[in-house]
Amino acid sequence: MPGPTEWRTGPPHAADLVGVGPHPRPWPDDPRLDPALLEVGDARNVVDAYRYWRRDAIVADLDARRHPFHVAIENFAHDANIGTVVRTANAFAAQAVHIVGRRRWNRRGAMVTDRYQHLHHHPHVPALLTAAAEHDLVVVAVDNLPGARPLETVALPRRTLLLFGQESIGVTDAAREGAAFTVSIAQFGSTRSINAGVAAGIAMHAWIRQHADLDRAW
Structure with missing residues:
Protein backbone atom coordinates (compact mmCIF):
# COMPACT_ATOMS: atom_id res chain seq x y z
CA MET A 1 0.00 0.00 0.00
CA ARG A 55 -15.56 11.73 11.09
CA ASP A 56 -17.70 11.00 14.16
CA ALA A 57 -15.11 8.46 15.30
CA ILE A 58 -12.35 11.05 14.99
CA VAL A 59 -14.36 13.60 16.98
CA ALA A 60 -15.06 11.01 19.69
CA ASP A 61 -11.37 10.17 19.97
CA LEU A 62 -10.43 13.86 20.06
CA ASP A 63 -12.96 14.39 22.84
CA ALA A 64 -10.92 12.01 24.98
CA ARG A 65 -7.75 13.98 24.20
CA ARG A 66 -8.91 17.59 24.38
CA HIS A 67 -7.30 20.05 26.77
CA PRO A 68 -9.33 22.06 29.31
CA PHE A 69 -8.76 25.43 27.67
CA HIS A 70 -11.19 27.25 25.39
CA VAL A 71 -10.61 29.92 22.79
CA ALA A 72 -12.88 32.83 21.88
CA ILE A 73 -12.57 35.41 19.13
CA GLU A 74 -14.72 38.45 18.54
CA ASN A 75 -16.32 38.66 15.10
CA PHE A 76 -18.02 42.02 14.72
CA ALA A 77 -16.46 42.87 11.34
CA HIS A 78 -16.04 39.50 9.59
CA ASP A 79 -12.46 38.97 10.76
CA ALA A 80 -10.63 36.82 8.19
CA ASN A 81 -8.41 35.33 10.91
CA ILE A 82 -11.10 33.18 12.49
CA GLY A 83 -10.38 30.20 10.26
CA THR A 84 -6.73 30.27 11.29
CA VAL A 85 -7.73 30.43 14.96
CA VAL A 86 -10.00 27.40 14.55
CA ARG A 87 -7.30 25.43 12.74
CA THR A 88 -4.74 26.20 15.45
CA ALA A 89 -7.21 25.37 18.22
CA ASN A 90 -7.75 22.01 16.56
CA ALA A 91 -4.00 21.41 16.34
CA PHE A 92 -3.63 22.04 20.08
CA ALA A 93 -6.82 20.10 20.95
CA ALA A 94 -8.67 22.99 22.53
CA GLN A 95 -11.90 22.01 24.23
CA ALA A 96 -13.93 24.45 22.14
CA VAL A 97 -13.83 27.60 20.06
CA HIS A 98 -16.33 30.40 20.76
CA ILE A 99 -17.20 32.99 18.12
CA VAL A 100 -18.65 36.22 19.49
CA GLY A 101 -20.71 38.57 17.35
CA ARG A 102 -21.52 37.68 13.75
CA ARG A 103 -22.47 34.04 13.28
CA ARG A 104 -21.03 33.80 9.77
CA TRP A 105 -17.28 33.60 9.33
CA ASN A 106 -14.80 32.74 6.58
CA ARG A 107 -14.03 29.04 6.92
CA ARG A 108 -11.31 28.91 4.29
CA GLY A 109 -8.45 29.30 6.73
CA ALA A 110 -9.79 26.48 8.90
CA MET A 111 -8.78 23.92 6.25
CA VAL A 112 -11.84 21.79 7.15
CA THR A 113 -10.72 21.45 10.80
CA ASP A 114 -14.02 23.01 11.87
CA ARG A 115 -15.59 19.59 11.18
CA TYR A 116 -13.63 18.15 14.10
CA GLN A 117 -13.65 21.12 16.50
CA HIS A 118 -16.51 22.04 18.84
CA LEU A 119 -17.73 25.52 17.90
CA HIS A 120 -20.10 27.76 19.86
CA HIS A 121 -21.66 31.09 18.93
CA HIS A 122 -22.49 33.94 21.28
CA PRO A 123 -24.25 37.11 20.08
CA HIS A 124 -22.26 39.39 22.38
CA VAL A 125 -19.54 39.43 25.02
CA PRO A 126 -21.89 39.22 28.07
CA ALA A 127 -23.27 35.93 26.73
CA LEU A 128 -19.73 34.59 26.35
CA LEU A 129 -18.83 35.64 29.90
CA THR A 130 -21.94 33.91 31.24
CA ALA A 131 -21.00 30.69 29.44
CA ALA A 132 -17.44 30.91 30.77
CA ALA A 133 -18.68 31.31 34.34
CA GLU A 134 -21.02 28.34 33.96
CA HIS A 135 -18.04 26.17 32.97
CA ASP A 136 -15.66 27.58 35.63
CA LEU A 137 -13.36 29.10 33.03
CA VAL A 138 -11.07 32.02 33.84
CA VAL A 139 -11.31 34.53 30.99
CA VAL A 140 -7.94 35.88 29.87
CA ALA A 141 -7.94 38.58 27.21
CA VAL A 142 -4.97 38.72 24.85
CA ASP A 143 -4.04 42.20 23.64
CA ASN A 144 -1.14 44.65 23.84
CA LEU A 145 -2.82 47.11 26.17
CA PRO A 146 -1.42 49.30 28.97
CA GLY A 147 -1.38 47.32 32.19
CA ALA A 148 -1.41 43.93 30.47
CA ARG A 149 0.72 41.19 32.01
CA PRO A 150 3.51 39.72 29.85
CA LEU A 151 2.36 36.39 28.45
CA GLU A 152 5.97 35.21 28.63
CA THR A 153 5.99 35.40 32.44
CA VAL A 154 2.37 34.89 33.50
CA ALA A 155 0.98 31.58 34.78
CA LEU A 156 -2.11 30.83 32.71
CA PRO A 157 -4.97 29.10 34.56
CA ARG A 158 -5.43 25.49 33.54
CA ARG A 159 -9.16 25.99 33.01
CA THR A 160 -9.07 29.15 30.97
CA LEU A 161 -10.76 30.85 28.05
CA LEU A 162 -8.31 32.80 25.90
CA LEU A 163 -10.17 35.74 24.39
CA PHE A 164 -8.94 37.48 21.25
CA GLY A 165 -10.14 40.62 19.53
CA GLN A 166 -10.30 41.50 15.88
CA GLU A 167 -7.44 42.44 13.62
CA SER A 168 -6.29 46.06 14.06
CA ILE A 169 -8.78 47.06 16.80
CA GLY A 170 -8.05 44.33 19.36
CA VAL A 171 -10.46 43.26 22.08
CA THR A 172 -13.54 45.36 22.77
CA ASP A 173 -13.97 47.32 26.00
CA ALA A 174 -16.60 44.81 27.14
CA ALA A 175 -14.15 41.94 26.64
CA ARG A 176 -11.31 43.68 28.45
CA GLU A 177 -13.53 44.66 31.37
CA GLY A 178 -15.06 41.19 31.64
CA ALA A 179 -11.74 39.32 31.61
CA ALA A 180 -9.98 38.34 34.82
CA PHE A 181 -6.84 39.93 33.38
CA THR A 182 -5.18 40.76 30.06
CA VAL A 183 -1.90 39.41 28.73
CA SER A 184 0.33 40.93 26.07
CA ILE A 185 2.82 39.32 23.70
CA ALA A 186 6.32 40.81 23.72
CA GLN A 187 7.23 42.57 20.48
CA PHE A 188 10.57 44.02 19.42
CA GLY A 189 10.02 45.44 15.95
CA SER A 190 8.40 48.49 14.40
CA THR A 191 4.89 47.12 13.92
CA ARG A 192 2.19 48.20 16.34
CA SER A 193 0.63 44.74 16.51
CA ILE A 194 0.88 41.22 15.14
CA ASN A 195 -1.70 39.30 13.15
CA ALA A 196 -4.64 38.13 15.29
CA GLY A 197 -4.32 34.55 14.04
CA VAL A 198 -0.62 34.51 14.89
CA ALA A 199 -1.27 36.00 18.34
CA ALA A 200 -3.83 33.27 19.02
CA GLY A 201 -1.33 30.58 18.09
CA ILE A 202 1.33 32.06 20.37
CA ALA A 203 -1.08 32.27 23.31
CA MET A 204 -2.39 28.74 22.82
CA HIS A 205 1.14 27.39 22.64
CA ALA A 206 1.98 29.21 25.86
CA TRP A 207 -0.84 27.23 27.51
CA ILE A 208 0.49 24.01 25.96
CA ARG A 209 3.99 24.65 27.31
CA GLN A 210 2.63 25.18 30.81
CA HIS A 211 -0.01 22.47 31.07
CA ALA A 212 0.03 19.85 28.30
CA ASP A 213 1.37 16.31 28.61
CA LEU A 214 3.83 16.28 25.72
CA ASP A 215 4.00 12.49 25.79
CA ARG A 216 0.49 12.52 24.30
CA ALA A 217 1.43 14.59 21.25
CA TRP A 218 1.30 12.86 17.87
Whole structure:
Protein backbone atom coordinates (compact mmCIF):
# COMPACT_ATOMS: atom_id res chain seq x y z
CA MET A 1 0.00 0.00 0.00
CA PRO A 2 1.33 3.55 -0.69
CA GLY A 3 2.83 5.38 2.27
CA PRO A 4 0.96 8.12 4.14
CA THR A 5 2.20 10.91 1.84
CA GLU A 6 2.40 9.06 -1.45
CA TRP A 7 -1.06 9.14 -2.97
CA ARG A 8 -3.72 11.36 -4.36
CA THR A 9 -6.06 10.96 -7.31
CA GLY A 10 -4.70 12.19 -10.62
CA PRO A 11 -1.16 12.29 -11.98
CA PRO A 12 1.67 12.52 -9.44
CA HIS A 13 2.81 16.02 -8.61
CA ALA A 14 4.79 17.43 -5.69
CA ALA A 15 1.81 19.51 -4.55
CA ASP A 16 -0.49 16.47 -4.62
CA LEU A 17 1.46 14.12 -2.35
CA VAL A 18 -1.24 13.96 0.29
CA GLY A 19 -3.12 11.09 1.88
CA VAL A 20 -3.30 7.37 1.27
CA GLY A 21 -4.84 5.27 -1.46
CA PRO A 22 -7.44 2.50 -1.31
CA HIS A 23 -6.84 0.08 1.53
CA PRO A 24 -5.85 -3.42 0.40
CA ARG A 25 -8.31 -6.20 1.09
CA PRO A 26 -9.26 -7.81 3.34
CA TRP A 27 -10.24 -4.66 5.18
CA PRO A 28 -9.63 -4.35 8.93
CA ASP A 29 -12.58 -5.22 11.14
CA ASP A 30 -12.80 -1.89 12.94
CA PRO A 31 -16.11 0.01 13.37
CA ARG A 32 -14.23 3.32 13.38
CA LEU A 33 -13.28 2.90 9.73
CA ASP A 34 -15.32 4.33 6.85
CA PRO A 35 -15.95 1.78 4.07
CA ALA A 36 -16.09 4.54 1.47
CA LEU A 37 -12.62 5.78 2.44
CA LEU A 38 -11.25 2.23 2.54
CA GLU A 39 -12.57 1.82 -1.00
CA VAL A 40 -11.25 4.99 -2.63
CA GLY A 41 -8.53 6.28 -0.27
CA ASP A 42 -8.25 9.10 2.22
CA ALA A 43 -6.79 12.49 1.25
CA ARG A 44 -8.26 14.47 4.17
CA ASN A 45 -6.29 16.89 6.32
CA VAL A 46 -5.93 14.49 9.27
CA VAL A 47 -2.96 12.91 11.04
CA ASP A 48 -1.98 9.43 9.88
CA ALA A 49 -3.44 7.85 13.01
CA TYR A 50 -6.92 8.87 11.78
CA ARG A 51 -6.59 7.63 8.20
CA TYR A 52 -9.79 5.95 6.98
CA TRP A 53 -11.65 6.81 10.20
CA ARG A 54 -15.23 8.08 10.11
CA ARG A 55 -15.56 11.73 11.09
CA ASP A 56 -17.70 11.00 14.16
CA ALA A 57 -15.11 8.46 15.30
CA ILE A 58 -12.35 11.05 14.99
CA VAL A 59 -14.36 13.60 16.98
CA ALA A 60 -15.06 11.01 19.69
CA ASP A 61 -11.37 10.17 19.97
CA LEU A 62 -10.43 13.86 20.06
CA ASP A 63 -12.96 14.39 22.84
CA ALA A 64 -10.92 12.01 24.98
CA ARG A 65 -7.75 13.98 24.20
CA ARG A 66 -8.91 17.59 24.38
CA HIS A 67 -7.30 20.05 26.77
CA PRO A 68 -9.33 22.06 29.31
CA PHE A 69 -8.76 25.43 27.67
CA HIS A 70 -11.19 27.25 25.39
CA VAL A 71 -10.61 29.92 22.79
CA ALA A 72 -12.88 32.83 21.88
CA ILE A 73 -12.57 35.41 19.13
CA GLU A 74 -14.72 38.45 18.54
CA ASN A 75 -16.32 38.66 15.10
CA PHE A 76 -18.02 42.02 14.72
CA ALA A 77 -16.46 42.87 11.34
CA HIS A 78 -16.04 39.50 9.59
CA ASP A 79 -12.46 38.97 10.76
CA ALA A 80 -10.63 36.82 8.19
CA ASN A 81 -8.41 35.33 10.91
CA ILE A 82 -11.10 33.18 12.49
CA GLY A 83 -10.38 30.20 10.26
CA THR A 84 -6.73 30.27 11.29
CA VAL A 85 -7.73 30.43 14.96
CA VAL A 86 -10.00 27.40 14.55
CA ARG A 87 -7.30 25.43 12.74
CA THR A 88 -4.74 26.20 15.45
CA ALA A 89 -7.21 25.37 18.22
CA ASN A 90 -7.75 22.01 16.56
CA ALA A 91 -4.00 21.41 16.34
CA PHE A 92 -3.63 22.04 20.08
CA ALA A 93 -6.82 20.10 20.95
CA ALA A 94 -8.67 22.99 22.53
CA GLN A 95 -11.90 22.01 24.23
CA ALA A 96 -13.93 24.45 22.14
CA VAL A 97 -13.83 27.60 20.06
CA HIS A 98 -16.33 30.40 20.76
CA ILE A 99 -17.20 32.99 18.12
CA VAL A 100 -18.65 36.22 19.49
CA GLY A 101 -20.71 38.57 17.35
CA ARG A 102 -21.52 37.68 13.75
CA ARG A 103 -22.47 34.04 13.28
CA ARG A 104 -21.03 33.80 9.77
CA TRP A 105 -17.28 33.60 9.33
CA ASN A 106 -14.80 32.74 6.58
CA ARG A 107 -14.03 29.04 6.92
CA ARG A 108 -11.31 28.91 4.29
CA GLY A 109 -8.45 29.30 6.73
CA ALA A 110 -9.79 26.48 8.90
CA MET A 111 -8.78 23.92 6.25
CA VAL A 112 -11.84 21.79 7.15
CA THR A 113 -10.72 21.45 10.80
CA ASP A 114 -14.02 23.01 11.87
CA ARG A 115 -15.59 19.59 11.18
CA TYR A 116 -13.63 18.15 14.10
CA GLN A 117 -13.65 21.12 16.50
CA HIS A 118 -16.51 22.04 18.84
CA LEU A 119 -17.73 25.52 17.90
CA HIS A 120 -20.10 27.76 19.86
CA HIS A 121 -21.66 31.09 18.93
CA HIS A 122 -22.49 33.94 21.28
CA PRO A 123 -24.25 37.11 20.08
CA HIS A 124 -22.26 39.39 22.38
CA VAL A 125 -19.54 39.43 25.02
CA PRO A 126 -21.89 39.22 28.07
CA ALA A 127 -23.27 35.93 26.73
CA LEU A 128 -19.73 34.59 26.35
CA LEU A 129 -18.83 35.64 29.90
CA THR A 130 -21.94 33.91 31.24
CA ALA A 131 -21.00 30.69 29.44
CA ALA A 132 -17.44 30.91 30.77
CA ALA A 133 -18.68 31.31 34.34
CA GLU A 134 -21.02 28.34 33.96
CA HIS A 135 -18.04 26.17 32.97
CA ASP A 136 -15.66 27.58 35.63
CA LEU A 137 -13.36 29.10 33.03
CA VAL A 138 -11.07 32.02 33.84
CA VAL A 139 -11.31 34.53 30.99
CA VAL A 140 -7.94 35.88 29.87
CA ALA A 141 -7.94 38.58 27.21
CA VAL A 142 -4.97 38.72 24.85
CA ASP A 143 -4.04 42.20 23.64
CA ASN A 144 -1.14 44.65 23.84
CA LEU A 145 -2.82 47.11 26.17
CA PRO A 146 -1.42 49.30 28.97
CA GLY A 147 -1.38 47.32 32.19
CA ALA A 148 -1.41 43.93 30.47
CA ARG A 149 0.72 41.19 32.01
CA PRO A 150 3.51 39.72 29.85
CA LEU A 151 2.36 36.39 28.45
CA GLU A 152 5.97 35.21 28.63
CA THR A 153 5.99 35.40 32.44
CA VAL A 154 2.37 34.89 33.50
CA ALA A 155 0.98 31.58 34.78
CA LEU A 156 -2.11 30.83 32.71
CA PRO A 157 -4.97 29.10 34.56
CA ARG A 158 -5.43 25.49 33.54
CA ARG A 159 -9.16 25.99 33.01
CA THR A 160 -9.07 29.15 30.97
CA LEU A 161 -10.76 30.85 28.05
CA LEU A 162 -8.31 32.80 25.90
CA LEU A 163 -10.17 35.74 24.39
CA PHE A 164 -8.94 37.48 21.25
CA GLY A 165 -10.14 40.62 19.53
CA GLN A 166 -10.30 41.50 15.88
CA GLU A 167 -7.44 42.44 13.62
CA SER A 168 -6.29 46.06 14.06
CA ILE A 169 -8.78 47.06 16.80
CA GLY A 170 -8.05 44.33 19.36
CA VAL A 171 -10.46 43.26 22.08
CA THR A 172 -13.54 45.36 22.77
CA ASP A 173 -13.97 47.32 26.00
CA ALA A 174 -16.60 44.81 27.14
CA ALA A 175 -14.15 41.94 26.64
CA ARG A 176 -11.31 43.68 28.45
CA GLU A 177 -13.53 44.66 31.37
CA GLY A 178 -15.06 41.19 31.64
CA ALA A 179 -11.74 39.32 31.61
CA ALA A 180 -9.98 38.34 34.82
CA PHE A 181 -6.84 39.93 33.38
CA THR A 182 -5.18 40.76 30.06
CA VAL A 183 -1.90 39.41 28.73
CA SER A 184 0.33 40.93 26.07
CA ILE A 185 2.82 39.32 23.70
CA ALA A 186 6.32 40.81 23.72
CA GLN A 187 7.23 42.57 20.48
CA PHE A 188 10.57 44.02 19.42
CA GLY A 189 10.02 45.44 15.95
CA SER A 190 8.40 48.49 14.40
CA THR A 191 4.89 47.12 13.92
CA ARG A 192 2.19 48.20 16.34
CA SER A 193 0.63 44.74 16.51
CA ILE A 194 0.88 41.22 15.14
CA ASN A 195 -1.70 39.30 13.15
CA ALA A 196 -4.64 38.13 15.29
CA GLY A 197 -4.32 34.55 14.04
CA VAL A 198 -0.62 34.51 14.89
CA ALA A 199 -1.27 36.00 18.34
CA ALA A 200 -3.83 33.27 19.02
CA GLY A 201 -1.33 30.58 18.09
CA ILE A 202 1.33 32.06 20.37
CA ALA A 203 -1.08 32.27 23.31
CA MET A 204 -2.39 28.74 22.82
CA HIS A 205 1.14 27.39 22.64
CA ALA A 206 1.98 29.21 25.86
CA TRP A 207 -0.84 27.23 27.51
CA ILE A 208 0.49 24.01 25.96
CA ARG A 209 3.99 24.65 27.31
CA GLN A 210 2.63 25.18 30.81
CA HIS A 211 -0.01 22.47 31.07
CA ALA A 212 0.03 19.85 28.30
CA ASP A 213 1.37 16.31 28.61
CA LEU A 214 3.83 16.28 25.72
CA ASP A 215 4.00 12.49 25.79
CA ARG A 216 0.49 12.52 24.30
CA ALA A 217 1.43 14.59 21.25
CA TRP A 218 1.30 12.86 17.87
